[in-house]
Amino acid sequence: MKQIWLIFLKDVQQEFKTRYAINAIMLFAIVTLSAVSFSIGAYTATTRVLAALFWIILFFSSMSGLSHIFIREEETQTADTLKLVARPSSIYLGKFFFNLVLLVLLEVILIPLFIAIMNFKVVSFQIFLLTMFIGNFGLAGGGTMVAAIISKASTKGALFTVLSFPILLPVLISGISATRKAAESVKLMDAQNELQALLAYGIIIIVASILLFDFVWNE
């Protein structure tokens, strides 16, 4: 538990020195959001389209930043030292919590901007925020694991989106569906299926990642 916290703190401190991941992820979100808003113009899109657009922006901006956490370890060649001082599962969880915080920060910026710029009317904030909260676990869990795989492969960058898209698609599909329901109905029970799917996905992907992370990390 202490190890997880220490690795998390180390990554936060390192991030504040360069602020690379935060800048990349935020600017990517803002650029895509303005590109989407610019090309749609005054046309008011349906909630179905808006929910899909929201998740596409969220997915691709998180893809631009989540892989950084492991690639940095390889670039500065600190991966071996980290291997010596900590257990693989606590490394995975430390990195996972860092990515989780990164995603929450992204959403704190993206959600108000999206609602304001795209004129997205959320009827039930309860469903919307729950979807975001549970969806984050799946996104960060799968994203962190694929980032670890990518950092060990020789080519980096473009491959990350290709590999994580099929893995993270369940989050995307249920997330889009739940977000649409948040804009249409008030009752929490309407989005029950989607929220259950997101929760189950998050738990399964995190457990599988903890089990498999050892094989990626130790050579």
Add this chain to the structure above:
Amino acid sequence: MSKLWKIILYTGLALIIVGAFVWAPLEPKILKEYTRIFYFHVPVAWICVLFFLIAAYYSFQFLRTKDLLYDAYAKISNELGILFAILATVTGSIWAKVTWGSFWNWDPRETSIFILLLIYGAYFSLRSAVEQEDRRARLAAVYSLLAFVTVPFFVFVVPRIYFSLHPDPVINTQGKIHLELRQRVVFFSSLIFHTVLYLWLFQMRKTQVKLQMILRLYKENKMLEE
């Protein structure tokens, strides 16, 4: 595989083709002439799921034993899997055109086979990106198992959220398969013979890979001696 088995397999497959086109009665209400593709589409789709399980099994075996032979087996079952996934997509797409009116309309079943193709694509692009052999095997095995964990979501969760037109409800209601006797005979023998054909192909590829490995080891030893 002995000669007798080959003869049984070939005649069996020929009989199934004849049976599907001539002998088995048509479903009179909805499908009519299009019933025939059912005898080929379903076995192919079933094999493509079967291979996916086999690939996950060999990936697991590789991680457990670190034997590169298992990695080669996982790779060839993925190669055969992508072949059958493409066949299932094409036959399904033709069927969709004649019954639903369009080749592709993102029905949940179409989505899940598309995801399967994406996973194969990602698997092979990951393999091509890594140079070192043991590292490539490890990363590919981990990715294969990670993908395997997410597949139940496409099978059980997505069809629950989105409405499906796939004919399980027509043929398979309340867990019972409503087929006439002749249809049933052709369908199940097609399923069995296709599975045997697939396992035979897999077996041949396995032997080939094994021989390649032995040959490589032999060459390396020879070079060391010189």
